[in-house]
Amino acid sequence: MNWLKKIITWSRMKSPWIIHFNTGACNACDIEIIASLTPRYDIERFGVLLKGTPRHADVLVCSGPVTRQIKDRLVRIYDQMAEPKFVVAVGTCACSGGVFQGCYNVLGGIDKAIPVSAYIPGCAAGPKAIMDGVVKLLSSLEEKKVTAADVIIEKKELPAVAPVPPPVAGPGPAQEEKA
Numbered sequence: 001m002n003w004l005k006k007i008i009t010w011s012r013m014k015s016p017w018i019i020h021f022n023t024g025a026c027n028a029c030d031i032e033i034i035a036s037l038t039p040r041y042d043i044e045r046f047g048v049l050l051k052g053t054p055r056h057a058d059v060l061v062c063s064g065p066v067t068r069q070i071k072d073r074l075v076r077i078y079d080q081m082a083e084p085k086f087v088v089a090v091g092t093c094a095c096s097g098g099v100f101q102g103c104y105n106v107l108g109g110i111d112k113a114i115p116v117s118a119y120i121p122g123c124a125a126g127p128k129a130i131m132d133g134v135v136k137l138l139s140s141l142e143e144k145k146v147t148a149a150d151v152i153i154e155k156k157e158l159p160a161v162a163p164v165p166p167p168v169a170g171p172g173p174a175q176e177e178k179a
Contacts, residue, residue: 015047016138018088019057021077023110025064025100028124029091033061036127043131046138054080059137060114065093065100066107078114086117086137089131095119 022030036043037050052059054077068073078087089110092098097108110116120133 015049016058016134017049017051018059018061018134019051019054019077019081020061020063021074023062023064023070023074024067025091025093029063029094031125032124033063033090033130036130041127041131043127043134046131046135048134054078055082057081058084059086059088059134061088061090062094062110063090063096066110066113067105068107068134069105071107074110074113076077079108084164087114087118088118088133088137089116090120090133091125092121092123095121098123 020030020033035041037048048059054060058081060078061080062074078085087110089095094098094110097106099104101108107113118133118137120129122129127131
């Protein structure tokens with residue numbers, strides 16, 4: 001029976017199927033996730049394939065913070081995935097809530113709703129960082145037993161985000177030069 005587990009682990013490592021889920025962020029990380037699937041970065045060379053249903057996916061790639069409205073949907077999608085399943089939080093918002101932290105409807109990062117296997121920080125996390133995170137997740141499966149709790153990509157301390165000042169009414173600097 002041990003050889004059967006080795007074959008299953010090998011097949012999951014060599015061809016992980018992912019599903020992408022946006023919990024309601026600014027879409028910058030979504031664009032970067034999709035960019036990593038394009039021929040320029042070609043994450044498919046590692047066997048990663050984007051699927052449309054959680055029942056066929058091994059890895060749930062999430063972007064954006066968890067809100068009160070989306071929490072139940074996220075948990076439902078996570079429950080529909082087959083074991084062993086892994087969750088990758090992409091971007092600062094998915095890791096900790098990011099710029100939405102402290103909003104009345106935001107609970108925080110993805111780990112407030114479901115267990116996260118890998119964190120990929122950045123605003124927005126670039127395709128190279130996403131690819132590096134997925135490859136580290138897959139290589140950790142090769143080196144260890146298949147447990148989602150053991151796989152955590154380095155979560156760096158993220159700098160505090162300064163509030164954006166409100167716009168000032170009146171002519172901008174470019175318009176003042178013309179006048």
